[in-house]
Amino acid sequence: MPIAPQSDPSDTLMTRPDSEKAVGAMFDRIAKRYDLLNRLLSARQDVRWRHHLIRQVPYRPDGVYLDMATGTGDVVIQAAKEHPEYQTFVGADISENMMSYGQVKSQEAKKQGLIHSEIEFRPMSAERILFEDQSVDCASISFGLRNVVRKDLAIAEFARVIRPGGVFLILEFFTPTGGIFSRAFQFYFHAILPLIGRLLSEKEAYTYLPKSVASFYSPSELRQVLAKKNLKVEFEKSFLFGACRLVKARKTEFPV
Numbered sequence: 001m002p003i004a005p006q007s008d009p010s011d012t013l014m015t016r017p018d019s020e021k022a023v024g025a026m027f028d029r030i031a032k033r034y035d036l037l038n039r040l041l042s043a044r045q046d047v048r049w050r051h052h053l054i055r056q057v058p059y060r061p062d063g064v065y066l067d068m069a070t071g072t073g074d075v076v077i078q079a080a081k082e083h084p085e086y087q088t089f090v091g092a093d094i095s096e097n098m099m100s101y102g103q104v105k106s107q108e109a110k111k112q113g114l115i116h117s118e119i120e121f122r123p124m125s126a127e128r129i130l131f132e133d134q135s136v137d138c139a140s141i142s143f144g145l146r147n148v149v150r151k152d153l154a155i156a157e158f159a160r161v162i163r164p165g166g167v168f169l170i171l172e173f174f175t176p177t178g179g180i181f182s183r184a185f186q187f188y189f190h191a192i193l194p195l196i197g198r199l200l201s202e203k204e205a206y207t208y209l210p211k212s213v214a215s216f217y218s219p220s221e222l223r224q225v226l227a228k229k230n231l232k233v234e235f236e237k238s239f240l241f242g243a244c245r246l247v248k249a250r251k252t253e254f255p256v
């Protein structure tokens with residue numbers, strides 16, 4: 001069994017630093033409208049970006065798939081649909097409200113015969129992944145790494161749990177570089193998006209979004225951080241002039 005014993009979720013969240021608790025609480029508050037806002041604010045591009053991520057999932061009979069910061073479960077449900085050969089699917093997050101929507105969606109997909117595996121949703125932080133060393137064949141994190149307080153720690157945790165030869169997939173927003181598009185995007189991200197967010201959901205969350213992108217790694221910084229943990233980037237794809245990127249890294253046995 002690759003998954004370590006379940007700890008008490010309330011204990012897990014209580015022992016986190018305040019800021020991680022605050023991030024989880026914020027996602028708890030916006031969970032209800034999260035999917036709607038995602039589709040609206042990205043003009044449904046988020047669905048397409050997640051499809052690109054799923055295309056990079058390796059074929060692994062009896063494999064273990066971990067989607068960290070799974071939120072409402074879109075990625076792990078899609079992975080279960082398209083990779084029925086995996087044996088274990090886990091969606092993990094610090095926001096139980098977000099995962100409760102994922103749970104409902106996965107049960108619906110199962111009822112419709114779209115997925116045949118049980119997806120397990122587990123309260124867990126990316127900073128302390130409750131999996132044994134080298135037990136995961138494919139780990140993903142979409143629009144989640146940016147929200148993790150101690151990102152270096154999370155990347156070290158991914159490197160610990162992914163098997164040599166296993167795959168790590170990151171889908172994330174970055175600051176687009178250069179040109180008119182970059183300026184237009186910044187205007188949209190900093191002015192329009194928080195406005196729509198405030199009208200339909202919560203101002204704090206949608207003001208925090210552009211700030212978290214501004215303080216995130218650049219693509220080359222991310223490559224370096226991954227390489228330090230034997231995660232070798234072997235594929236990258238950029239969307240919207242670099243505002244969103246898919247990064248695929250492979251766990252190597254020896255230093256990159």
Ligand SMILES: C[S@@+](CC[C@H](N)C(=O)[O-])C[C@H]1O[C@@H](n2cnc3c(N)ncnc32)[C@H](O)[C@@H]1O
Binds near residue numbers: 074092
């Ligand atoms: C923007 S949502 C992304 C959800 C989903 N992956 C998607 O593609 O829509 C970010 C998620 O990261 C979660 N999160 C933030 N910090 C986390 C951490 N340290 N460990 C696990 N999940 C975390 C939040 O609770 C939230 O559900």
